[in-house]
Amino acid sequence: MHRTPQKKPLFLALSFWAGLAGCTSQDGEEKTVNSGAEMRNAERCEVIPPFTGNFDPELEWAWSGSLLMPSHDQVMMTPVVVEVNGDGIPDVVFNTFSGAEYTKNGILRAISGNDGHDLWAVTDPAQRVNPGANIAAGDIDNDGLVEICTVGQNANELLCFENTGALKFRAVTSQTANYGAPAFADLNGDGRTEILLAADVFDSQGKLLWTRGSASPFPFAADIDQDGSQEVIIGGRVYFADGTLKCSGGAPESFSAVGNFDSDPRGEIVLVNAGVVSVMDDNCATLWSKPVPGGGGGAPNVADFDNDGQPEIGVAGRAFYSVFETNGGVKWSSPTQDFSSQVTGSSTFDFEGDGRSEVIYGDEVRLRIYDGATGAIRFNVPHASGTIYENPVIVDVDGDNNAEIVMPANNYAFQGPTGIRVFRDKRDGWVNTRRIWNQHAYSVTNVNEDGSIPAHPTTNWLTPGLNTFRSNSQGTGTTSPFAASDLVASEVTASCDSTTEQVTLSAHVRNQGDSAASAGLKVAFFRGNPAQGGTLLGVATIANVLPSQGSATATITLNPIPGGLAEVFVAADNDGTGIGREQECREDNNTASAQVSLACSRCAEIRLNDANLFLLENYTGGHDVQGKVAAGGNIEMTDFAVGAGLPDTDTANTLVAGKNLTLSRGGVWGEAWYGSHYSADMAVVYSRGIATQGTPINFAARFSELRRLSSRLAGLTANGTTTRESWGGVMLTGTDSNVNIFDLSADTFNGAVLWSIHAPAGSFVVVNIRGASASFNSFSIAFSGGINQHRVLYNFVDAESITAQGFGFWGTVLAPYAHVSFNNGSWDGGIYARSLTGNAEGHINPLDPRDICE
Numbered sequence: 001m002h003r004t005p006q007k008k009p010l011f012l013a014l015s016f017w018a019g020l021a022g023c024t025s026q027d028g029e030e031k032t033v034n035s036g037a038e039m040r041n042a043e044r045c046e047v048i049p050p051f052t053g054n055f056d057p058e059l060e061w062a063w064s065g066s067l068l069m070p071s072h073d074q075v076m077m078t079p080v081v082v083e084v085n086g087d088g089i090p091d092v093v094f095n096t097f098s099g100a101e102y103t104k105n106g107i108l109r110a111i112s113g114n115d116g117h118d119l120w121a122v123t124d125p126a127q128r129v130n131p132g133a134n135i136a137a138g139d140i141d142n143d144g145l146v147e148i149c150t151v152g153q154n155a156n157e158l159l160c161f162e163n164t165g166a167l168k169f170r171a172v173t174s175q176t177a178n179y180g181a182p183a184f185a186d187l188n189g190d191g192r193t194e195i196l197l198a199a200d201v202f203d204s205q206g207k208l209l210w211t212r213g214s215a216s217p218f219p220f221a222a223d224i225d226q227d228g229s230q231e232v233i234i235g236g237r238v239y240f241a242d243g244t245l246k247c248s249g250g251a252p253e254s255f256s257a258v259g260n261f262d263s264d265p266r267g268e269i270v271l272v273n274a275g276v277v278s279v280m281d282d283n284c285a286t287l288w289s290k291p292v293p294g295g296g297g298g299a300p301n302v303a304d305f306d307n308d309g310q311p312e313i314g315v316a317g318r319a320f321y322s323v324f325e326t327n328g329g330v331k332w333s334s335p336t337q338d339f340s341s342q343v344t345g346s347s348t349f350d351f352e353g354d355g356r357s358e359v360i361y362g363d364e365v366r367l368r369i370y371d372g373a374t375g376a377i378r379f380n381v382p383h384a385s386g387t388i389y390e391n392p393v394i395v396d397v398d399g400d401n402n403a404e405i406v407m408p409a410n411n412y413a414f415q416g417p418t419g420i421r422v423f424r425d426k427r428d429g430w431v432n433t434r435r436i437w438n439q440h441a442y443s444v445t446n447v448n449e450d451g452s453i454p455a456h457p458t459t460n461w462l463t464p465g466l467n468t469f470r471s472n473s474q475g476t477g478t479t480s481p482f483a484a485s486d487l488v489a490s491e492v493t494a495s496c497d498s499t500t501e502q503v504t505l506s507a508h509v510r511n512q513g514d515s516a517a518s519a520g521l522k523v524a525f526f527r528g529n530p531a532q533g534g535t536l537l538g539v540a541t542i543a544n545v546l547p548s549q550g551s552a553t554a555t556i557t558l559n560p561i562p563g564g565l566a567e568v569f570v571a572a573d574n575d576g577t578g579i580g581r582e583q584e585c586r587e588d589n590n591t592a593s594a595q596v597s598l599a600c601s602r603c604a605e606i607r608l609n610d611a612n613l614f615l616l617e618n619y620t621g622g623h624d625v626q627g628k629v630a631a632g633g634n635i636e637m638t639d640f641a642v643g644a645g646l647p648d649t650d651t652a653n654t655l656v657a658g659k660n661l662t663l664s665r666g667g668v669w670g671e672a673w674y675g676s677h678y679s680a681d682m683a684v685v686y687s688r689g690i691a692t693q694g695t696p697i698n699f700a701a702r703f704s705e706l707r708r709l710s711s712r713l714a715g716l717t718a719n720g721t722t723t724r725e726s727w728g729g730v731m732l733t734g735t736d737s738n739v740n741i742f743d744l745s746a747d748t749f750n751g752a753v754l755w756s757i758h759a760p761a762g763s764f765v766v767v768n769i770r771g772a773s774a775s776f777n778s779f780s781i782a783f784s785g786g787i788n789q790h791r792v793l794y795n796f797v798d799a800e801s802i803t804a805q806g807f808g809f810w811g812t813v814l815a816p817y818a819h820v821s822f823n824n825g826s827w828d829g830g831i832y833a834r835s836l837t838g839n840a841e842g843h844i845n846p847l848d849p850r851d852i853c854e
Helices: 036-042 699-714
Strands: 057-063 072-074 080-082 091-098 107-112 118-121 136-138 147-151 157-161 167-172 183-185 194-197 200-202 208-211 220-222 231-234 237-239 245-248 255-259 268-273 276-280 286-291 301-303 312-316 320-324 330-335 347-349 358-362 366-371 377-382 393-395 404-409 419-425 487-497 502-511 521-527 535-542 551-558 565-572 591-597 603-606 613-615 619-625 629-631 635-642 655-657 661-668 672-674 678-680 684-686 691-693 721-724 729-733 739-745 754-758 764-770 773-777 780-784 792-796 801-805 808-810 812-823 826-828 831-837 841-843 850-853
Touching: 080 136, 080 393, 091 419, 136 183, 147 194, 157 194, 183 220, 194 220, 255 301, 276 312, 301 347, 312 358, 320 358, 347 393, 358 404, 487 565, 487 699, 502 521, 502 535, 502 565, 502 591, 535 551, 591 699, 603 699, 613 619, 619 629, 629 635, 635 655, 655 661, 661 672, 678 691, 699 764, 699 792, 699 812, 721 739, 729 739, 764 850, 780 808
Parallel strands: 487 591, 613 629, 613 831, 619 635, 619 831, 619 841, 629 655, 635 661, 655 672, 661 678, 661 684, 672 691, 729 754, 739 764, 754 780, 764 792, 773 801, 792 812, 801 812, 808 826, 812 831, 826 841
Antiparallel strands: 057 419, 072 091, 080 091, 091 107, 107 118, 136 147, 147 157, 157 167, 183 194, 194 200, 200 208, 220 231, 231 237, 237 245, 255 268, 268 276, 276 286, 301 312, 312 320, 320 330, 347 358, 358 366, 366 377, 393 404, 404 419, 487 502, 502 551, 521 535, 521 565, 565 591, 603 850, 721 729
C-alpha cells in the first residue's frame, strides 16, 4: 500500500538508526526498489502513519483456561512479557487463582506470546503464590536465562523460579507484601542484581541485605539525583543503595513513578496516595499536590500525552481516569468504574507514532483506549475485573514487530472475560516496540532486551522519547518504530499424490522487509491473474510469525482437481478477496505465477510426443534433428538441419532457445524463437518460418512435470525379467499384453554388446534405469515380439550424467536430471533431458501416449 511520507516524531535513541535499510529514504522520498539486496544498502523499509485503518484494534488471541489446573483461570495482576523457552518468541508469565480466592493458592503460569498455548504451570502445592501479587522477570544470576520472582501465597515469602518454572529459591520477607511486586536492579553497579520487595532488598540468591520499616507495593530503583548511583524509591521515601535514608517526603505506601518535570537533569517522583497525586523533587520536597477527581488512585504512569514536549501524569481513580499537566492542572477526566480496589493502574503508548500517547485502561467492566491529548475514547469493549493493582502491558508479544496490548481479566465479581487477552491492530498499523515488559514498575531502560539487568542503566527521562514510566518505547533501539514488512512470493509449484489423487499447490513466501509479518499471514492461490478475473483456488495460512529476512512455504490442497495446465498466481497477504492486513513498504511485489499441472490421477499419464529434443538447459554441438528442438538455455548448432521431417501443418516452435540462439551453416524448417540473443551466418536458411524474439515455452513448469512423471514411473512395480548374459547380452523379456515394466541398474550396461527387448505387439515398455551415471558405448538395441520405438520409454530415474558413443536409442529417453553427452549416434524417438552436448542425430518416431495405472 503506497504511503505518503510524514514528518517523524522523536523516538527511542537507545541506539542509532543510521544505516537501517528499507523503502523510505532518509529525506522522506518514497522509492521503488527491485530487490532485497538493493533495498538494504541505503534505505529503510517503513510505513509512516497516518494511513487508512491505522487504529482498529481487534482480539488477536485469548487464554481463558488450561488443562493444567483448569479452575485457576482468573488473572488480577500485571503480567510480564519475557522469553522463557528459547524459541525467539516472547512469552507471557502471570499468576492465576480459582473462583474468588485471589488472596492465596495461586498458580504461576507461562504461555506463548505467539498464540497463548501453555508452556508450563507451577502446580506443586508447596510453591503456591499470592495470586494478586505481581511479578518481576529478568536474568538475575547472569546465566543468560530469565528468572521469575513473585510473592508466596501467605504474602511473607519471596519466591523465585527458573525460566522453566522450577523453584530457584524462597526467602522470608520482613513484612507482608500482599499484592505488591518485586523489582530488579543492580544497585551497586557490580554486575550482580538485587531484588526489591516491599521494604526489603535481597541479593540474587535470596539473602536479605537490608530492610526498612514501612513498605510500598512497588519499590524500584533509579538514579534520581544523577550522582551515578541508583537510589531505592519506596513510595515517598528515597534510600541510598546501602539502605541509608536519603530523604522522605511522602507516605512509604504511596504508588510512585519517576520522570523529569523541570529543566534540570534530575528526576522527580510522582506519588499517588489516599486520593491525592503529588510530585516531589530528588530531595523529597513537594512541588505540587492535587486531589484525584472522584477519589482513589492507583499507580501513575508518565508520558507526553499531547505531543507538547512536556510529560503528563495519568492516574486511574475510583470514578474517573484523569490526566494531570506538568504543573498539576487537570488536563482531562473521563468517567470510569472502579468501586472495588479504586487503585488500578494504566499504561500509555503512542500506537501511531505521531507523538501523542494513547491511554490504555481497564476498570471493572470496560477496557478503553483514550486519546491522550483530549480524553476522547478511541476503543471501548467489555472487560471484567474485581481489580487490585493490575494494568495493561504494551509490548510486541508475538514477535511480529508491532505493538500489542496484553490485558489481564477475571470474572469472579463481574460478568465478562477471564484470563489473558491480546489485542492488535487489524492492519498491523501500530508501530514497533520492545518484546519485553519485565515488572510492574517498568521504565524501558531498567531491563535490556535480552532480559539482563543493566549494571549502569541509561536514565530513561534523559533519553529522547523516554521521559516515561509504565510505557514502552517507540522502536526497539535497533529497529525503527515504523519498520514494515515486504512480502514477496516465488517458486509456484504443483505436486500430485497419486494415492489420494490430490494436487498440492505450493509457493515460497519471503519477507525482505525490516519488520516481521504477523502469524496467520494469508496467501491466496488463483487460476489465472486475479487482476483479470482469475478464479480463486484456495487460501493458505502461514501459522507462525515470518521474521525479517525469513521465509516459509504456503500450501493448499485442491479438491476437486481442476485438471489441465494452468497459469497459477499466488498473492501473499491476500485473503482471497484482495484484502491483506500487513502494512508493507511495498505492495506491488506480492504476487508470482507459474504454469503448472492441475491434473492428478492414480495413472501415470505419459505424453512425450511434443518434441524430438527437449532440454531444460543448453544444446551444444547440435547437428541434424528431424523434429522439434527446444532448450531452456542456449542452443549452438553447426552444419545442421532442424524440422525437416515435420509436416507443413506443424511448424510452430520448431526451434526454441530460452536464451541465446547461435546458428551456422544450416536450415530451419519452421518457426524459430530466442529469449536473449540471436546470431546466424549467411549460410543459415529458413523454410516455412522466421526467427523471432520471445519464449513461448515455460521450461521450468514443463520440467517440473517431467520430473514428477519420472518419479511416478520409477515407483511402478517391475513385471518383466532382466538377464545379463556372460557374453555381454542385456536381455529384457516381457509377456504382458498391456504394459511391461523393467527395473535395472545403469551398471548393467558396463561391457554390454547387445541390448535386447522382447515384448508383445501393442504393449508398452518402461525401462527404469537407476544410478547417478550411465554409459552406452558401441553396442546396439534389438526389438522382438512385435514391440517398436513408438512404445518404448527409457526412464533414467536419478542419472545426472549419461554418455553415449556410437550408439542408437530406439525409443524415447526421459532423463530430467541428466547432462547427456551423445556423439556419433542417433535416437529414434525423443530425448527429454537437462542438457545435451554432441552431434548425434534425432529421428522422428514419437512416443505413443499412454496411461499406466496400478
